Amino acid sequence: xxxxxxxxxxxxxxxxxxxxxxxxxxxxxxxxxxxxxxxxxxxxxxxxxxxxxxxxxxxxxxxxxxxxxxxxxxxxxxxxxxxxxxxxxxxxxxxxxxxxxxxxxxxxxxxxxxx
Ligand SMILES: [Zn+2]
Ligand SMILES: [Zn+2]
Numbered sequence: 001x002x003x004x005x006x007x008x009x010x011x012x013x014x015x016x017x018x019x020x021x022x023x024x025x026x027x028x029x030x031x032x033x034x035x036x037x038x039x040x041x042x043x044x045x046x047x048x049x050x051x052x053x054x055x056x057x058x059x060x061x062x063x064x065x066x067x068x069x070x071x072x073x074x075x076x077x078x079x080x081x082x083x084x085x086x087x088x089x090x091x092x093x094x095x096x097x098x099x100x101x102x103x104x105x106x107x108x109x110x111x112x113x114x115x
Contacts (some may be wrong), residue, residue: 028101043089047051
């Protein structure tokens with residue numbers, strides 16, 4: 001069974017988005033993390049560039065990054081709409097789940113200790 005989000009809450013507090021998955025797992029993503037991992041061509045280009053900006057979002061200046069909308073794309077992805085007008089990031093469910101910052105998902109090994 002494919003893993004899909006059953007619930008997406010974009011304003012989950014503390015500048016984060018909360019996702020509930022079909023397997024019962026709950027993920028909470030900071031806006032800054034999500035935007036930083038934006039899979040669109042424009043952003044991945046930027047990630048690949050060797051020059052590191054001093055702040056993660058220099059183009060916003062003092063403006064605070066906010067997620068305005070999350071829309072499902074077919075049955076495989078979710079598209080995020082940001083308050084600066086950026087909306088070309090389409091996060092496949094699989095990718096989104098990989099980004100889950102929780103301890104369980106961040107752990108390097110997924111093998112449960114026996115007994
Ligand atoms: Zn992007
Ligand atoms: Zn997780």
